Amino acid sequence: MLLWLAVCYGAYSACYLAHLSWGATLSSDYAGRSRIFAWWQAGVLVGMIAVLATPVIVEGALHYDHQTRVAAMPWLVAALLPLRVLIAVSTVREPIGDRPHVPPRWIDYLRLMLQPTIARLLIADLVIGTAMGMNSALFFFYFGMVKHVPLLDITILLFLNLCGSLCCTPIWNYLTGRIGKHRAAAVAFILNAVSLLVIAVMPADRVIGGIVLFLVGLTLSAGPLLLRSMMADAGDEEYLRSGYDRTGLISALFAGTNKLGLALAPGITFLGLGFTHFDPVGRNGSAALATLTAFYIGVPATLGVITAALIVGHRLTAARHAAICAELAAKKQPH
Template sequence: MGVLIKAAYAAPAVGLAALGLPLLIYLPDYYATVVGLPLGLVGMAFLVARLADIAIDPMVGVLIDRTRSRYGRFRLWLALGTPLLMLSVHGLFMPPSGAGFSYLAVCLAGTYAAWSLCFVSHLGWGGTLSRDYGGRNAIFAWCQVLFLVGGLAVTALPLLPPLRIAPQATLPAMGWFVLTSFPLGVAAALLLVPERDGGPRPMPAWRDYGRLLGQGAVARLLAADFLSSTAVYAAGGVFFFYYGTFHGLDRMRTAALLFAVKAGAMVGAPVWGWLGNRLEKHRAMALGFSGMALMCLVVHLLPWSGLTAGLIILGLFGTFLSADPVLVRSMMADLGDERRLTTGIDHMGTLAALLSVSDKLAAAIGPALALTALSMAGFDTPAPAPQQSGIALLTLGAAAIWIPMALNITAAALVWMHRLPADRRRAMGPDLTPLPGDGR
C-alpha cells in the first residue's frame, strides 16, 4: 500500500482531531467563562450529551456490518455523516448570545451522534485496508500522525496574535478550522482510497453480538482502552486549572504546554508502530501505558519551573499518548480477523463501534467527575493557589495526577494478558496472508 493511499485514508483525522481537542479542553472553559454557565452545569451537559450518544455507536456498528452497497459499507456512512457533523459543529462553536444548558446539551448530542457515523465508519474502514500484522500498525500510525497534525494546528490557533488580543474568538476560529479541514479530508479519502471487498458475507445474527462482547480478548482490550482514556480525559478536563495552580503558568504558557504534548505525540506515533512490530503489540502497549503512569509522577514530583522545562517534560509525556491510538486499534482489527475466521462473521464495524463507545464513555465520565469533584471541593477558578483550600488542592492533584496514574497501571496489566501475538495470528490460516500491495 503506497504512501499516498495511507495519507489519503488518514486525511479525515485532521478534522476529527481539530474537533476533539476543543470538545475536551476549550469548550468547557468557553461555556463557563465566556457564555457564563456554571462550571457544574457545563460538566453535567457533557455527561448528559455523551451518555445519550453512547447508545448510537453500537447501532452504527451494526448498521455498517449489515450494509450491502456498491459504494462500500464504510465509505457510504462516512459520506452520509459528514454534512450532519458540519451542521452540528457550526451550532456548537458559534453559540448565540444567551445560550443556556439546553442549547449546549442539544448541540453536544448532535455533534457526538454525527461523530459516531464518521468516526466508526472511518476506523472500521482502516481495519480492512491491510491484513498484514505490521501493515496495520503503519496505517494507524499514519492516522495518528495526521490526527496530531490537526491537534497541533488547532492548539496553535490561540497563539496567533489576533486571537491573543481577542481570546473569546478562539473557539469560533477552531470551529471554522473543523468546517474546512474535515470535508476536505473526507473528499480525499473517498476519491483516492478503495474499500476492499472481502467477498460475500453472511448477515450477522443478533446473538452474534452478545457472543462478541463475551469474548475475553475483546473485553480486556476494551477495558484497558477505557481506563487509560478516562485518565487522559480527566486530566485534560482540568489541564488549565492544574498547570495554573500547581506550576503558576498563565493561560498562554499553558496553551504552549498543550502544544508540546501534541508535538511529542506526533513524534511518538511512528515509534509505537515500529515498537509494535519489534516487541509484539501487546508488550509495546503495556510499555506505553506504564510510561504514561511514570510521566504523571515526573510532571508532579520533579522540581521544575519555567516554560522551557515544562515544554520538554510535556513533550516527552506526549510521546506515550500515541501508543493507544496506534496499537489498540491495530490489535482490535486483528481480533476482528480472528472472529471472522472462527465464526464466518465480519464484525469489523461493530468492533470499531465498541472502541468508540469506550472512548466516549471515558470522555463523558472523566471530565464530568473531575469537574464535579472540583466544584464540590470548593475549587475557585479565578483564585491563585495560596487562596485555594487544602481539600481543593488535593482534589485537583488527584484528578490530574494520582487517579490517572493508577488507571494507566491497571490498563498495562490488562493489555499484558492479550493473547494474539504475531506468530499465532499468522498461523490462523491462509486468509490472513498479505493482500496485494500490503506492507509496512
C-alpha cells in the same frame, strides 16, 4: 445549543465509526495494520496540533482577544473537515469485501463483549481512555492553579505535548515489530504513568515545562494506535470463529468505550472536585488543590499501570495472528 450539540456529536460518531472500521479493513497483515493506524494517529495529532496552533497564532501573533481566538478553532475545523473527507473518499479505494455479513443484532454485541480477546481490549481502552480523559479535562486547571502557568503558556505546553506524541508515533510502530503490540502498549502505559509523576515534581519553569511536556507526549500516541490495531486483529479471530465479518460491530464497541471513557473522566473528576468546593475561576484551598493533583496525577498514573498489567496478558500475538490468517487462507482454497 443542546439540539445542535446532539447533531454535531451524532455526526462525529458516524464519521469516527466509519473511519475506524475502514482503516481496519485496509490490511490483514499484523505489522501492516500497525503502520496504517500509525498514520491514522499521526493524522489525528496533526489535526489537533493545527487546532491548538490557531489560538496561539490568533492571540499571540495577530493580537486578537481571547473570544476571537476561541472562535477561530471551530471555524478551522468546519472549513477543513469537508475538504479532508472529500480527499479521503476520492483517493482511498474501498477494499473488495469477500467476507459474509449478516445484519447485526443486540445479542451480537453482547456475545462479542464476552469474547476474551475483545473483552480485554475493550476494558483496556476504557481504562486508559478514562485516564487520558482526566488529563485532558484538568490540563488547564492543573497547570494554571497548581503550577501557576499563564493561560497562553499552558496552550503552548499542550501544543508541545501533542508534538511529542506525533514525533513518537513511528517509534511505537517500530517497537510492535520488535516486541509485539501488546508489550509495546504496556511499556507505553507504564512510561506515561512515570511521566505524570515527573510532572508533579517538576518546577514551574517555562523551558523545563516545555521539555517535560514534549517528552510526556512521547507516551501518548501508543494507546490509540496499538489498541485499534489489535482491535483489527481481533476481527480476524472473530471471523475465523463465527464465519462472519464483525469488523464494524467491533469498531462500534470501541467507539462506545472511547465515548464512555470521555464521559466518565470529567464526570468523576468534577464531581470529586465539587466535594472539596473547587472554584474553577477563583482561589482554592489546599484540599481542593490536593484533589485536583490527585485527579490529574495520581488516578491517571494508577489507571495506566492497571492497563499495562491488563494488556500484557493479551494472547493474540503476531504468531497467533499469522496462524489465524493461514487457517483463513486454507479455507478459501478450493477442495
